[in-house]
Amino acid sequence: MTSNLTNESARVAAMFRKMLVIRAFEEAAGENFFAGYVRGSVHQYIGEESIAVGICENLRDDDYLTSNHRGHGHSIAKGADPRAMMLELFGKVGGTSDGKGGSMHIADFSVGMLGANGVIADGCTISVGAAQAVKLLGQDRIVVNFIGDGGINRGPFMEALNWAKVYELPVLFVCENNQIAATTTTRLVTAGEGIARRAESFDVPAVTIDGNDLFTVDGTAARVISEIRNGSGPQLIQAMTYRLRGHFAHDDAGYREPGEAEAALEHEPIRRTESWLCENGLSQDELDAMRAEVTAEIAGYVDDAMQADWPDPSLAFTDVQDVGAPNMPGAIS
Amino acid sequence: MSEMTYAQAARLGLQEEMRRDPTVWALGEDLGYEGGMAGQYSDLQAEFGADRIVDTPISESTIMGAAVGAALAGTRPIAELRFSDFAMCAVDELVNQAAKARYMFGGQARVPMVARMPIGIRGGIAAQHSQSPEAWYTHVPGLVVVTPGTPAENRGLLKAAIRCDDPVVYMEHKGLWGVTGEVDENDPSEIPLGVARTVRDGRDITIVSWAAQVGVAAEAAEALASEGISAEIIDLRTLWPWDRDTVMASVARTGRLLVVHEAVRVGGFGGEIAAEVAEELGVPVARLGGERIPIPFSIPLEEAYKIKADRIAARVREMPA
């Protein structure tokens, strides 16, 4: 990369690269789902990369994060190893859970990533608990919970907001508002003004931003996270965005308005960040080279995942619990 | 007769009941456009309107609780929870409210609702989307528990569940959604709750099972037959009330019982049946069920959880003759 970049351009370029890694990871996950190598549900984060990257850029490694079903981007942004994640999607040894969890259960506790989640809004209550532990242990970590706009209609979201405020916990709720939950338009099943108003009704400060604008996300996160770390209590960021793909890889999103997804491409975060970089010190050649490098990196992980070993079946019976662990099959039938 | 899938047959049963009884309605996530996870609600919103096929917020407690309230107030709601795993977000409403209202209120109330919550392994959807918690609900007084095994049964039993005046936990097996079978569209009758089906006649042992595991037991019976062991297979179809008469009569003839289920063996419903049979008939009994582990994601691990036909056959061979 050019050496004469300003500090700001260099920082943005680093974030941009992370967004590219997420995008390439998700494209590869989808391709390998269709090729039959990745089973189950693959919820892609395509079009929302600036949110995870802009938020996590302002976190420390020891801050905690809880995620949802659409967790690949959150995990990569928090510092989880995309190679181990790819191996997990393939169900192979060396995956983040050696194949026990799969796409909806990616976790990397070494970087504070406390887990994706297959159950909507369960991350909200887990977050306030993690924050309570932080308080009890006298640490200055903060906890970030990613939740979707559909998830805010489950009770645990409201209970967690109340709880976080009652105990003045260091939690940042980030609601990724892509206006849709699976095939259902959120506004049709959500009363009132929604997310931000709900937070404010618990005296949890809330701000609504353009989540596809990396600069806004980064700037807002920097301010809010430092306030929380300095004792402001819980806050919420509502990041407006758009899910460029179906709910999961095997959803063709036929319920969208014609032209809707195409129009949304105008506002998608990678393009926007790329134009900024073009105007601020990076040549198109350099950007193309970065993209090629990232694509090759992810392709390498896919190759590794193809070649990696399947877990030994005995692994199915480990890590259940200590006292009262299961028998290996055949021991008792 | 027409050939249809297990999911299509459920849709047919629901459509017939909704046409017959205007108080029948359904509520759940993504029922309109998507038509349910396997098309069990396809196009029904177009026919019956958005007030009877209701797209709800992601609010499981209220899906279940609202069904309880609507059942108390004169309708027959079907609460669609999509996965038995998500129904766990609403166990309180089901167990503390639906199951007990009739009793607590001295018979003034009836709760004619169906809580649909599919069970089972479907391949690669791991620990929070693959569970088989049917035994939990058999333990709760007031609930009926149904596990349909074929397309025809998924139509007939769903109809019976909808007509039932008490709350029914209706558990389709996700692995059966695409399975096809004959359904007699001209016969609109329900299949009565609490009646098992003898899938295969045999002399030497009775194998009791339900849901997707019945097919695996049938494979085992085939293998055993070639060795001269004749296994009778019973699909329980309803777990509570379970068809004691059919099971006891069969075991009285064959002299041995094996219960097989996909659900975890420890605390599974197989234990209840085995104990009842042993107490009443004093014959050898055995159980096969999943090891007490969450359902793993990766293929070899998920396969290691499953009870395959060879294990069933081997267990039968081990049993005292």
Ligand SMILES: Cc1ncc(C[n+]2csc(CCOP(=O)(O)OP(=O)(O)O)c2C)c(N)n1
């Ligand atoms: C308790 C629960 N109910 C339902 C589901 C099924 N489900 C998975 S993702 C999803 C939609 C979530 O929408 P949203 O929260 O807006 O997140 P997005 O997918 O848009 O990122 C639903 C209904 C679930 N996983 N957990």
Ligand SMILES: [Mg+2]
């Ligand atoms: Mg959404």
